[in-house]
Amino acid sequence: MAISTPGGPLVYDEHNYLGEDPGLTRVYDNVMGTVPGVLLPAVKMVVWNAIEEFYWRSTWRRELLNWCMPDHVICVDFNPFDGNWLVTWVLDVYGHGRYTVRPPSMIVDISTPPSSGAREGKALVALKPVSLDAEFDPQLFMNWFETILDGTLYRLYLQPAKPYSSPQLASAHARQFRVGCQRARAIAQKQYTNGTGSWAFNYYAAGRRKS
Amino acid sequence: MLMTRPTVGQLLLDARAVLNDTVPITGSTRYSDTDLFQAFNAALFEARAKRPDAFLEMGLRIDIPSFGPGDELQLFPLDQIFYPLFLNYIVGKSELREDEFAAEGRAVAMLNKFVTGLLQVVS
Numbered sequence: 001m002a003i004s005t006p007g008g009p010l011v012y013d014e015h016n017y018l019g020e021d022p023g024l025t026r027v028y029d030n031v032m033g034t035v036p037g038v039l040l041p042a043v044k045m046v047v048w049n050a051i052e053e054f055y056w057r058s059t060w061r062r063e064l065l066n067w068c069m070p071d072h073v074i075c076v077d078f079n080p081f082d083g084n085w086l087v088t089w090v091l092d093v094y095g096h097g098r099y100t101v102r103p104p105s106m107i108v109d110i111s112t113p114p115s116s117g118a119r120e121g122k123a124l125v126a127l128k129p130v131s132l133d134a135e136f137d138p139q140l141f142m143n144w145f146e147t148i149l150d151g152t153l154y155r156l157y158l159q160p161a162k163p164y165s166s167p168q169l170a171s172a173h174a175r176q177f178r179v180g181c182q183r184a185r186a187i188a189q190k191q192y193t194n195g196t197g198s199w200a201f202n203y204y205a206a207g208r209r210k211s
Numbered sequence: 212m213l214m215t216r217p218t219v220g221q222l223l224l225d226a227r228a229v230l231n232d233t234v235p236i237t238g239s240t241r242y243s244d245t246d247l248f249q250a251f252n253a254a255l256f257e258a259r260a261k262r263p264d265a266f267l268e269m270g271l272r273i274d275i276p277s278f279g280p281g282d283e284l285q286l287f288p289l290d291q292i293f294y295p296l297f298l299n300y301i302v303g304k305s306e307l308r309e310d311e312f313a314a315e316g317r318a319v320a321m322l323n324k325f326v327t328g329l330l331q332v333v334s
Binding site for chain 2: 036037039041045159161162163164
């Protein structure tokens with residue numbers, strides 16, 4: 001693949017033609033090869049919006065954290081999770097006492113009277129990447145490429161007064177994107193097992209014969 | 212194959228070719244460099260209003276750059292897909308002052324091609 005640089009000669013990148021991040025480059029190529037007259041900076045903008053919404057809606061990346069509140073401390077903030085990820089939801093809090101969540105990432109001890117001594121427990125949190133430059137989990141583009149592509153296309157087609165504006169296509173891709181997010185959420189809730197999800201008891205286990 | 216981005220000066224030269232206004236051996240051009248640069252700057256303003264996404268790389272929260280004589284070697288500031296549209300605009304804007312072209316509607320047609328190209332996919 002040949003890459004042109006502003007004011008410079010062509011650079012040939014034959015060994016790794018998709019660049020440093022093949023997943024993202026694949027999205028860019030698919031969008032720019034499909035949507036007439038779209039510009040790369042606009043694609044990058046909406047790809048990032050789509051990825052952020054995907055993680056926000058699907059809670060695809062989940063982590064179980066151990067937390068500890070020292071004596072006289074009543075809150076813990078889990079943000080930033082690390083240099084590449086932020087907590088976007090606190091899904092569950094485990095531990096003795098009463099806790100409330102202050103969005104997006106803080107838990108507050110609301111016990112009355114205030115608890116004394118150190119407290120500890122666990123929290124299940126959902127994460128989203130900090131920016132498009134963050135290191136995504138490799139599964140994002142392996143399993144959810146079509147969903148990210150749908151999220152990107154619906155945002156582009158929805159834009160007014162562009163050569164590629166199309167409310168009909170936007171509606172179709174938005175529907176597919178939402179379905180993809182729901183599937184990702186369901187799989188994450190089943191702890192990343194994409195099976196049927198329902199446990200079939202033996203016919204005699206319920207105490208009656210299978211009819 | 213060597214690919215480089217076109218310059219503003221190249222765009223104005225292309226516009227002069229369409230306007231049939233290349234420099235004669237004697238005499239001067241009908242349209243001055245200042246006139247063509249003004250038309251180019253006006254095209255940037257129009258494009259900024261109609262296609263803000265074209266300015267994402269340059270920055271949307273800054274003033275639109277202004278060009279003038281001496282900036283011929285500056286690179287064309289937007290994506291190359293806008294180059295022919297800007298050519299249409301500069302030609303149309305310049306021809307507006309020519310009674311013949313304005314009366315025939317050629318100048319307005321060139322300006323309309325600019326707007327249509329920005330907003331629609333047309334063949």
